[in-house]
Amino acid sequence: MAKKRVVTTTLNGNQTEFLCEPRQTLLEVLRDNLDLTGTKEGCSNGNCGACTVILNGRPVDSCLVLAVEAEGATLRTIEGVATAAGLDPIQKAFLEGAALQCGICTPGFIMQSEWFLSQNPKPTEDEIRFNLAGNLCRCTGYDKIVRSVQDAATTWQDHYMKNCHEKGCH
Amino acid sequence: MRDFEYEAPITLAAAIELAGKHNSSARMLAGGTDLIDQVRVGRLAPDMLIDVKKIAELNVLEHSSFGLRLGAAVPCYQVYGHCGIVSDYAALADSCRIIGGVQIQSRASVGGNLCNSGPAADSIPSLIALEAVALIAGPKGRREVAVEDFCTGPGKNVLAAGELLVELKFPARVANSGSHYRRFIPRNEMDIAVVGVGASVVLNDAKDKFVSARISLGAVAPTPLFAKAAGDGLAGQPVNDDSIAKAAAAAKVIAKPITDMRGTAEFRMHITGVLVERALKAAVARAKGEHVDCKVGH
Ligand code: FES
Ligand code: FES
Numbered sequence: 001m002a003k004k005r006v007v008t009t010t011l012n013g014n015q016t017e018f019l020c021e022p023r024q025t026l027l028e029v030l031r032d033n034l035d036l037t038g039t040k041e042g043c044s045n046g047n048c049g050a051c052t053v054i055l056n057g058r059p060v061d062s063c064l065v066l067a068v069e070a071e072g073a074t075l076r077t078i079e080g081v082a083t084a085a086g087l088d089p090i091q092k093a094f095l096e097g098a099a100l101q102c103g104i105c106t107p108g109f110i111m112q113s114e115w116f117l118s119q120n121p122k123p124t125e126d127e128i129r130f131n132l133a134g135n136l137c138r139c140t141g142y143d144k145i146v147r148s149v150q151d152a153a154t155t156w157q158d159h160y161m162k163n164c165h166e167k168g169c170h
Numbered sequence: 171m172r173d174f175e176y177e178a179p180i181t182l183a184a185a186i187e188l189a190g191k192h193n194s195s196a197r198m199l200a201g202g203t204d205l206i207d208q209v210r211v212g213r214l215a216p217d218m219l220i221d222v223k224k225i226a227e228l229n230v231l232e233h234s235s236f237g238l239r240l241g242a243a244v245p246c247y248q249v250y251g252h253c254g255i256v257s258d259y260a261a262l263a264d265s266c267r268i269i270g271g272v273q274i275q276s277r278a279s280v281g282g283n284l285c286n287s288g289p290a291a292d293s294i295p296s297l298i299a300l301e302a303v304a305l306i307a308g309p310k311g312r313r314e315v316a317v318e319d320f321c322t323g324p325g326k327n328v329l330a331a332g333e334l335l336v337e338l339k340f341p342a343r344v345a346n347s348g349s350h351y352r353r354f355i356p357r358n359e360m361d362i363a364v365v366g367v368g369a370s371v372v373l374n375d376a377k378d379k380f381v382s383a384r385i386s387l388g389a390v391a392p393t394p395l396f397a398k399a400a401g402d403g404l405a406g407q408p409v410n411d412d413s414i415a416k417a418a419a420a421a422k423v424i425a426k427p428i429t430d431m432r433g434t435a436e437f438r439m440h441i442t443g444v445l446v447e448r449a450l451k452a453a454v455a456r457a458k459g460e461h462v463d464c465k466v467g468h
Contacts, residue, residue, distance in 0.1 A: 002175045022176035022219070025206065045207045047360070049273055058247065058276035064206045065277070066199075068176050069221060112272070133359035134271020 007071045012080030020067040027051045029067035030077060038078035038107050042136065049135035052108040053077045059115045061134070078107035081114060089156035090114045090149070097148030101139040109135050113149045121160035123153060171210050178221035182228075182307055182336065185220055190309050190332045192218040198334050200228070200243040201277035203270065204286045227336050228281070233258070238340040240302075242281025247272075249280060259340060260456055261296035261349035261368050264464060268292060268353065271360055281335050287321040290389035294321070295368030296351040298386035298396050302340050308333030318386070318396035346373040346381070348456025350464075352449045353388070354441050356432075363389045364433040365441045367421075369449035373409065373457045380404040383453075385417065385446055390425035390438055397421040400446070409454055418446040 002022045009016050011034075020029050027044070030036045030053070042048035044063045051062040054076035081088045087095070090113050100106045109132065116123065116131040123131070128149045129142070137145060153160060176199075179185045189196045195217040199205055208214040222228050223243045230241035233254035240249070246266035249255055256263045262280070269278055269292050283293040284304065297317040304315045309332045317338070321327050329335065349370035355361035366388030372381040383404040385397040400420035407413040427438035452462045 002173050005176070021173070023171040023173055023209075025171070044210065046203055046270065046274055049271065052273055055276070059273045060276045061203075061273045064201075064203050064274075066176065066202065066206065066219070066221075069178075069199075069202075069223075071178075116272075130359060131272055134273045 005068050005071075007068055009070050009072070010074045012076060018067070022066060022068050024067045025063050026053070026055075026065040026067045026070055026075075027062040030062060036077055036079050040104050040107055042104065042108075047134075047136065048105070048108070049112060049132075050105050050108040052111040052135065054111060054115055059112050076111075078110060081110060088114065089159050090117065090152045093148040093152035093155065094145075097144055097151055099140060099145045099148040105135060105137040105140075109137070109145055113152070117149070117153055117160045121153060121157060123149075125150065172212070172215060174209070174216050175218045176221065177218065178224050180224045180226075182225055185222055185225060185334060186307060186309055186332065188218065188220050189334065194331045196220055198222050198285070200279045200282040201245055201274075203274050203278040204282065204288075222334065230337055235342055237342040240280060240338045240340070242285075242335040242337055243279050244281070246270075246275040246278050246280065250275075258343040258347075259296075259300055259349065260462075261299055261351040261370060261453075262293065264351040265293040265296040265368075267464075268359065280338065284317065284320060284338070285327065285329065285335050287323075287325050287327045287393070289321075289324050289392055289394065290363045290366065291394065292351070292353060292363060292366055292388070294394040295366050295386040295388045296349070297338060297368075298394060299349055299351075299368035299370040299384045300340050301370075301384065302338045305336045305339060306333050307336045312336075314339075318394075321393035323392050344372055346375065346377060346457050347371065348373075348453045348458070350449045350452035350456065350462065352445050352452065354445060362432065365389050365427075365438050365445055367442070367445040367449040369446070369453040371404070371450065371453045371457050373454065377458050378409055380407050380409060380413070383417070383450070385421050385450070387421060387425055387442060387446075389432075390427040390442055395424055397424055397446075399423075404450075414447050414450050417450060418443040421446045 040050040042050035046061045046064045053062045197216040199219045199221045228241040228243040232239040249266040250263040280293045302317045351368045353363035353366035368386040371383045383401040385401045387395045427435045429435045
């Protein structure tokens with residue numbers, strides 16, 4: 001068996017070390033080694049987006065990343081989205097908009113939408129749909145999800161504009 | 171998933187040495203969006219994955235008066251996020267915007283798309299239309315292969331054991347040129363091309379005649395095709411529906427599509443003609459400096 005590796009990351013703001021085999025995906029390590037089960041496994045082949053996490057500032061399907069590739073990386077998972085002050089605006093919008101049923105797809109949609117609004121705080125409906133093309137939901141239907149992202153963008157525009165300016169993307 | 175070793179060398183020489191040691195049981199890992207799934211399902215059985223993302227040469231992204239250099243590991247989002255590529259090599263940006271969803275585009279590279287050598291790969295027709303040349307390095311040194319000669323069959327290409335793709339080199343774009351990639355899929359996004367077409371044109375100063383054109387076809391043969399005669403036939407022709415329709419008819423001659431769950435051979439043949447016309451018209455519009463509405467997802 002291939003030797004296990006020590007990988008050091010910054011995970012949701014905390015320096016986190018883990019031991020993994022080269023063949024383990026980031027998704028497996030998050031869920032099985034680190035017990036961060038908020039990130040979900042849908043297809044394990046890059047189609048459904050349930051496993052979306054933010055790796056060095058970009059959304060990725062964690063089922064298609066080897067955990068060893070995360071050495072030195074900054075990672076953000078669904079566990080890092082809510083703060084002590086409460087849920088993030090996008091989480092509130094999903095709750096209020098009933099944008100989930102079984103909820104398996106939700107962490108992926110939240111990660112992808114939150115990242116997207118930080119890049120594009122005033123998106124059109126088309127842009128939202130295109131951004132979420134890599135996320136599948138088998139029960140809610142997409143209209144409520146898209147509307148919730150629109151609601152988050154309009155209700156909390158200041159929040160997203162501020163984040164966006166801090167990141168210097170506009 | 172199958173057990174394998176992993177190394178992430180920081181020099182090209184180290185990567186070539188590692189590949190040589192493991193011979194055909196090593197695979198290069200760039201974005202991993204095809205590779206990791208293929209290992210998981212057992213289609214590939216490597217003993218060593220060589221992560222090439224830390225090698226400087228494979229991360230080159232350089233646009234100058236000499237042309238464009240695109241490192242083999244540069245991910246799609248950097249391609250369509252690069253102003254020079256969007257303006258001068260628009261077909262390539264068109265391709266990168268529709269490969270997978272945003273999460274895939276964060277990782278998937280054009281070099282990986284080429285090395286995976288799928289017949290329906292969305293970036294390859296654009297590479298061919300834009301005259302890209304693959305720079306390959308291996309134990310015997312470096313060599314260059316035009317992208318239209320790179321793929322040899324579904325999932326097969328000219329890379330020998332121990333060789334890797336370093337970068338794609340594109341000649342500088344001349345005045346009055348434009349390009350476009352377009353595919354047909356039954357969904358709006360996230361699908362495999364039923365047919366894909368790349369086109370690049372150069373017009374005269376009056377912009378009413380073709381100086382030259384290159385047309386390429388995806389998903390209609392075991393490898394992406396360069397429709398050389400169809401493009402060459404446009405040289406000197408007036409820019410109008412008639413000349414464009416003739417080019418489309420000429421491109422269809424080399425298509426050898428199969429029937430599968432995505433479409434029948436007949437349908438693919440028909441769509442090839444339609445897409446060649448549309449891709450050429452969009453490339454012409456861009457050569458004239460007009461805006462082409464490639465609305466995301468449409
Ligand atoms: S589990 Fe990763 S994309 Fe579906
Ligand atoms: S809420 Fe069940 S899959 Fe989306």
